[in-house]
Amino acid sequence: MRAIRRFTVRPVLPPALTALGELAANLRWSWHPPTQDVFAAVDPELWEAVGHDPVRLLGEVPPERWQQLADDEGFVSWLAQARGDLEHYLTEPRWFQNAGAETPRSIAYFSPEFGITAVLPQYSGGLGILAGDHLKAASDLGVPIVGVGLLYRHGYFKQSLSREGWQQETYPVLDPDGLPISLLREADGSRATISIQLPDGPDLLARIWVASVGRVPLLMLDTDVEGNPDHYVEITDRLYGGNSEHRLRQELLLGIGGVRALRAYCRITGAPEPEVFHTNEGHAGFLGIERIRELTVDPAGPRLDLDTAIEVGRASTVFTTHTPVPAGIDRFPRELVEQYLGDAGATPGVPVERVLALGAEDYEGGDPGVFNMAVMGFRLAQRANGVSQLHGHVSRGMFNGLWPAFDEAEVPISSITNGVHAPTWVAREIFALAAAHGADPSGDDTEAFWAAVDHVSSGDMWRTKRVLRERLVHDARRRLHKSWEKRGASKAELGWIDSALDPDVLTIGFARRAASYKRLTLMLRDPERLRKLLLDPERPVQLVIAGKAHPADDGGKRLIQQIVQFADDEDVRHRIAFLPNYDIAMAQPLYPGCDVWLNNPLRPYEACGTSGMKAALNGGLNLSILDGWWDEWYDGENGWALPSVDGVDDVDKRDDLEAAALYDLLENEVTPRFYDLDHEGVPTRWVEMLRHTLKSLGPKVLATRMVRDYVRELYAPAAQNARSLNSDYRGARDLAQWKGRVKAGWPGVRIEHVEAHGIGDAVEVGSTLTVRAFVALGDLSPEDVEVQLVHGRVDADDVLVETHVAPLGLVESYDGGRHRFDGGVDLGRSGPFGYTVRAVPRNPHLSAVAELGVVTLA
Numbered sequence: 001m002r003a004i005r006r007f008t009v010r011p012v013l014p015p016a017l018t019a020l021g022e023l024a025a026n027l028r029w030s031w032h033p034p035t036q037d038v039f040a041a042v043d044p045e046l047w048e049a050v051g052h053d054p055v056r057l058l059g060e061v062p063p064e065r066w067q068q069l070a071d072d073e074g075f076v077s078w079l080a081q082a083r084g085d086l087e088h089y090l091t092e093p094r095w096f097q098n099a100g101a102e103t104p105r106s107i108a109y110f111s112p113e114f115g116i117t118a119v120l121p122q123y124s125g126g127l128g129i130l131a132g133d134h135l136k137a138a139s140d141l142g143v144p145i146v147g148v149g150l151l152y153r154h155g156y157f158k159q160s161l162s163r164e165g166w167q168q169e170t171y172p173v174l175d176p177d178g179l180p181i182s183l184l185r186e187a188d189g190s191r192a193t194i195s196i197q198l199p200d201g202p203d204l205l206a207r208i209w210v211a212s213v214g215r216v217p218l219l220m221l222d223t224d225v226e227g228n229p230d231h232y233v234e235i236t237d238r239l240y241g242g243n244s245e246h247r248l249r250q251e252l253l254l255g256i257g258g259v260r261a262l263r264a265y266c267r268i269t270g271a272p273e274p275e276v277f278h279t280n281e282g283h284a285g286f287l288g289i290e291r292i293r294e295l296t297v298d299p300a301g302p303r304l305d306l307d308t309a310i311e312v313g314r315a316s317t318v319f320t321t322h323t324p325v326p327a328g329i330d331r332f333p334r335e336l337v338e339q340y341l342g343d344a345g346a347t348p349g350v351p352v353e354r355v356l357a358l359g360a361e362d363y364e365g366g367d368p369g370v371f372n373m374a375v376m377g378f379r380l381a382q383r384a385n386g387v388s389q390l391h392g393h394v395s396r397g398m399f400n401g402l403w404p405a406f407d408e409a410e411v412p413i414s415s416i417t418n419g420v421h422a423p424t425w426v427a428r429e430i431f432a433l434a435a436a437h438g439a440d441p442s443g444d445d446t447e448a449f450w451a452a453v454d455h456v457s458s459g460d461m462w463r464t465k466r467v468l469r470e471r472l473v474h475d476a477r478r479r480l481h482k483s484w485e486k487r488g489a490s491k492a493e494l495g496w497i498d499s500a501l502d503p504d505v506l507t508i509g510f511a512r513r514a515a516s517y518k519r520l521t522l523m524l525r526d527p528e529r530l531r532k533l534l535l536d537p538e539r540p541v542q543l544v545i546a547g548k549a550h551p552a553d554d555g556g557k558r559l560i561q562q563i564v565q566f567a568d569d570e571d572v573r574h575r576i577a578f579l580p581n582y583d584i585a586m587a588q589p590l591y592p593g594c595d596v597w598l599n600n601p602l603r604p605y606e607a608c609g610t611s612g613m614k615a616a617l618n619g620g621l622n623l624s625i626l627d628g629w630w631d632e633w634y635d636g637e638n639g640w641a642l643p644s645v646d647g648v649d650d651v652d653k654r655d656d657l658e659a660a661a662l663y664d665l666l667e668n669e670v671t672p673r674f675y676d677l678d679h680e681g682v683p684t685r686w687v688e689m690l691r692h693t694l695k696s697l698g699p700k701v702l703a704t705r706m707v708r709d710y711v712r713e714l715y716a717p718a719a720q721n722a723r724s725l726n727s728d729y730r731g732a733r734d735l736a737q738w739k740g741r742v743k744a745g746w747p748g749v750r751i752e753h754v755e756a757h758g759i760g761d762a763v764e765v766g767s768t769l770t771v772r773a774f775v776a777l778g779d780l781s782p783e784d785v786e787v788q789l790v791h792g793r794v795d796a797d798d799v800l801v802e803t804h805v806a807p808l809g810l811v812e813s814y815d816g817g818r819h820r821f822d823g824g825v826d827l828g829r830s831g832p833f834g835y836t837v838r839a840v841p842r843n844p845h846l847s848a849v850a851e852l853g854v855v856t857l858a
């Protein structure tokens with residue numbers, strides 16, 4: 001019999017134990033082992049059985065046990081201490097509270113997915129985990145962020161395997177009442193809702209769940225409410241499912257509904273309105289359109305003109321792009337956007353043709369039929385970034401078409417390299433090693449933590465790695481058992497699993513989405529050579545592999561099947577395992593248990609990658625293509641670089657070469673070092689490399705470093721610019737008018753004549769180049785422009801590379817809008833040198849020289 005309706009009855013805790021409910025309601029427990037210990041003590045077996053899920057635990061503890069615990073003074077005082085610790089964490093001043101007055105009062109962080117804990121499965125992979133780590137690190141630093149996302153009834157999907165190794169997807173229902181979230185309610189107790197007008201139907205309604213991520217609230221919109229027709233209820237069914245229209249509706253809900261939810265949250269709780277809006281990838285980009293609606297047509301708003309509203313929005317918006325894979329960029333048919341954002345649509349009164357223009361690919365090579373969310377993201381955000389140095393560079397090339405008058409180097413996309421939240425990802429045994437030498441891992445003083453690495457003995461370090469490897473082996477065996485039972489094997493056939501994998505064998509991890517550029521099967525390029533590595537009698541390696549393919553990606557599923565079929569072979573199955581359903585719960589013991597973390601994407605498609613950072617923090621050595629973060633921080637001694645054959649276009653050939661290099665490294669560098677033991681059984685050269693990895697990468701790969709960078713480089717400047725533009729919107733209005741005037745007058749700007757002085761026939765280091773530029777500005781004034789001497793090295797074709805800019809000063813003005821600008825540069829370096837003169841718009845509210853897209857060259 002099926003129930004017609006389900007709900008979860010929440011437990012009533014005895015008064016002495018209500019603090020357990022408070023601890024469960026704040027997700028800080030998910031990165032705080034001491035709090036997990038308290039839950040485990042409630043009922044150790046049940047804690048395991050419910051998969052370390054406090055809400056489920058509290059729902060299933062038998063009443064007798066509650067009485068026992070309430071009478072147990074030791075437990076009650078331990079609980080009080082844990083609660084006090086949480087209280088302290090939530091209220092004490094942290095880094096941000098001392099970071100200065102220029103910082104924003106509040107930042108809204110929008111993302112389509114958030115990966116915080118396995119018990120709130122609202123993520124598919126790297127993007128979501130990053131968003132979760134961003135919120136957690138912001139909480140640790142006291143940064144006032146509010147997360148905004150959706151609550152998907154089925155999350156992403158659960159992966160299992162068929163007998164043949166083909167990916168199977170299931171979509172278990174998540175009951176919100178059983179999740180660590182609560183409904184946002186109005187003061188009178190009724191549930192807060194937002195609504196969005198959709199064409200051809202009633203208004204879409206959504207309720208708002210709040211997850212407490214330490215100090216950070218995360219708002220999640222959910223369309224499963226009475227009053228919505230079924231096809232609206234389905235909007236928040238699953239992550240990245242459905243057709244274009246479904247995705248568009250999800251993104252309208254996230255962007256437009258998200259702003260409305262945020263307003264409701266601030267109104268109800270009294271939290272400050274965000275001064276900065278950060279969109280994590282393009283999916284939430286419609287938030288910019290909703291803000292334009294608020295500022296232009298909303299009767300409660302300031303009723304600005306559209307161009308002024310755009311300046312207000314841009315100044316306070318940060319856009320992070322996350323993928324250099326063109327297919328990874330979100331694009332919709334133009335007509336669909338026209339339909340959903342027209343007058344009968346979600347932001348009535350905002351002219352739809354202006355909306356369409358914001359997402360138009362109106363540059364060379366663009367498709368006039370599509371609406372591009374990344375393009376809109378760049379146009380509606382004054383500050384944009386990629387997620388590693390290399391990715392920033394690749395993104396500047398990829399989106400150069402939006403600023404065609406500028407060289408790639410000046411495309412206004414910066415980069416902030418991703419980081420990971422150490423308390424979530426580092427095994428407690430590793431923290432304990434450092435703590436034994438006086439370092440406090442929970443504090444903000446990470447330097448002391450990394451310095452402690454020098455004091456830990458090699459023997460201790462190595463014994464700890466073995467503990468972690470062994471834990472992984474046990475977890476992998478448990479997962480193999482479950483997987484094989486699902487695949488239809490009988491218990492009697494599965495005896496081999498008890499000795500599958502070995503806690504003393506060099507363990508290589510490889511887990512990631514089965515996107516084609518990640519090349520899940522590169523290691524299978526020469527199966528015989530791989531087999532030899534696995535079965536080497538003296539120096540074997542073992543591989544633990546995991547990863548999901550998108551449900552619509554049969555290519556990805558075929559790659560998984562190839563791995564699974566290889567690993568199924570009786571000869572090798574004790575040394576290579578594919579573990580289904582890669583998620584946070586699997587990842588947490590996986591990274592610490594690996595000695596080597598392998599990554600072999602097709603360069604440069606891995607924007608950053610973060611799993612290798614998590615491995616490094618646990619003393620894993622990276623063996624990776626120089627892509628994403630590894631391109632930046634590989635230093636020759638903290639792991640290995642797989643050579644990438646960039647010049648070869650033939651993909652097969654490239655795979656052959658790169659796979660051969662992988663086998664070579666494993667055979668000649670990695671395994672000999674791992675098995676080179678001293679008289680105490682410690683591979684000293686390996687442990688030195690591990691120590692160096694912790695010290696060189698530890699401080700860099702942290703999410704706290706990343707969030708600090710965001711605050712200093714993007715959030716604070718955005719908030720300052722927004723404040724100076726918006727006090728009474730005068731600044732924004734002036735800026736909008738100025739931009740209009742400068743763009744209209746720009747065709748009149750000409751560099752008429754440039755004179756150079758100070759350089760004769762033989763120019764030597766130490767001489768000074770002086771230039772005098774005569775510039776016609778037409779209707780513009782000298783204050784509107786900056787005339788610049790651009791100089792630097794030149795290549796064989798006289799193209800300037802590695803350019804520097806020296807502004808020229810106004811010296812004289814003549815009739816007819818002509819002016820003379822002078823300036824110079826000292827020639828400090830020998831070699832080929834070149835220069836030119838250009839004029840660019842100048843305004844203190846611009847954040848980059850290319851912002852208006854116009855420039856005039858001599």
Ligand SMILES: *Cc1c(COP(=O)(O)O)cnc(C)c1O
Pocket residue numbers: 124125126127129511512513582583584587608609610611612614
């Ligand atoms: C870290 C992590 C990812 C992202 O790893 P990449 O290196 O960016 O591919 C994906 N899934 C889970 C469960 C993770 O923990």
